[in-house]
Amino acid sequence: MHAQGYSVSRRASGASPRTPASGMRFIAILCSVVLTLTIPFIAAAQKTPATAAKKAPAAAGPTPRLVVLLVIDQFRSDYLDIYRSEFGEGGLVRLMREGAVFRECYYPYAITETGPGHATLATGTTPDRHGITANEWYSSLLGKTIYALLDESSMVIGGTPGQPPVSPRNMIGTTLSDEMRLATGGKSRVFGVALKDRAAILSTGHGGNAAYWFDAGGSGFVTSLYYRSLLPEWVLAFNKSHALQFPADPAGRKAGVAHFRESGAANRLVAEFALAMMDNEKIGRGEATDFLFIGFSANDYAGHAYGPYSEEVRKITRETDAAIADLLRQLDTKIGRGKYWFALSADHGVAPTLAEARDANLARLDAKNLDLKAVRTAIEDAMNQKWGSAHWLLPVENFYFDRKVLADKNVRVEDAVRTAGDAARRVPGVWGIVSRYGTHMPDSIIQAYSRSGSPGRRPDLEIVPLPFALPDGDKGGTTHGTPFTYDSQVPLILVGGPFVPGDYFQRCSPLDFAVTLAAMLHVHSPSLATGRVLVEALSTHNASAGRAAAPGAGH
Ligand SMILES: [Zn+2]
Incomplete structure (x- = not known):
């Protein structure tokens, strides 16, 4: 197995970003990608007989040892620009330098919330299909509002007692990581961690080996009975060595946990847990390509409280950038530069607060309280x-x-x-x-x-x-959950392997992440996928490899 990576696909310094492919080239790439999708393990077929390739799917093609998906909760695409002066060289700037940056990436649905966002990235389709329509909905059967991840047959393992039982069972259809496991007979291993349960659980799909999230009571990382009946020793040890100190009284503790959750330290803790998980589970060192999901959720708590243009969001964005830089450095060491693919996106954006909108005179428009x-x-x-x-x-x-x-x-x-x-x-509003x-x-x-x-x-x-009208916005803070661009436009950056660095301005959506990755990993698209392959950002090497191999591959 050999892997293509940063060094192979990095743009020569000074070269201008890729422009969209010409019509003919676009069609040629599209055809070859379609062939790549329909003929499994095409790259191996180039070098070895098709039968041999079928027997050894894990060894086929320029596949990476690990795919990492990092999703920042409530991270608007414009943060890459308006906070750029805050960034160091090794984090978001490195991703933008070494990756294919999709500048016009929009969720195509209305209820832009965390649950739907993660399920959409994972399944490559919209909530009407994958079923995670919102973070919660009213169940006429149960006569009450239920959490999107509620699963009465499950339970939370570890942490504060009384947490609602959760699992990915309400999500319909397979995810990218499920398909990776299907294609390799379970040899691809799938792990996830986030501050929020819905981020960790939905992103690791139905076949995830484990998903961990931060206990609402602040005691450390927990999981679901859906994955395992006990926390592994290394998780217990991690929780012990990273224990946080909160006031003893319940109200003080609750406030302390809430304050921690909206801090850059919370994202750092998640990153540290991810690295400990990589060591202990030997992620990226298996027989097939592994999948690691990391969810930075602190940004959402900070954004709700202070708004997208606030000093607090500027600060947490700077801290997030530093955490990403550290994560990439560690991945370079643990997995090897060029041997992993890295994707960055967000589950949704956010509206300006009413105060921020008023500063721009948008009260003349509809930046009003919606009661x-x-x-x-x-x-x-x-x-x-x-x-x-x-x-x-x-x-x-x-x-x-x-x-x-x-x-x-x-x-x-x-x-x-x-x-x-x-x-x-x-x-009004x-x-x-x-x-x-x-x-x-x-x-x-x-x-x-x-x-x-x-x-x-x-x-x-x-x-x-109306755009900029904010439900109960006069209470301060802000929210998301509309189809408008401030809620729906998010970054999408793909780094490594076949992804050609540069800015891409073709309109695309987070649905395209799972479909593109499935095509490039030579696995089937998730079962309900409706996204497209982002052909504009694929290297001609990869595209022509598929084309050359197609005739010999037979059926
Ligand atoms: Zn939110």
């Missing part, structure tokens, strides 16, 4: 007026009709949606509503919401804010 309680009242009032007094909406977050009340009052859900929608749209029972929004907006919908996992009514 969700006023929306609820407007809907209930309109329905009371039309059909008599009742509790029309379920007393849960988001907007669900009480179906029993609708039935008792003999009101069709379509009529309820129309009345509720007319009322909601009169509330509301653009309109989307519902599968009727809507008043532009088609492209409806489409973004349908990509976020899956039967039984979305509300009856989606309240669409």
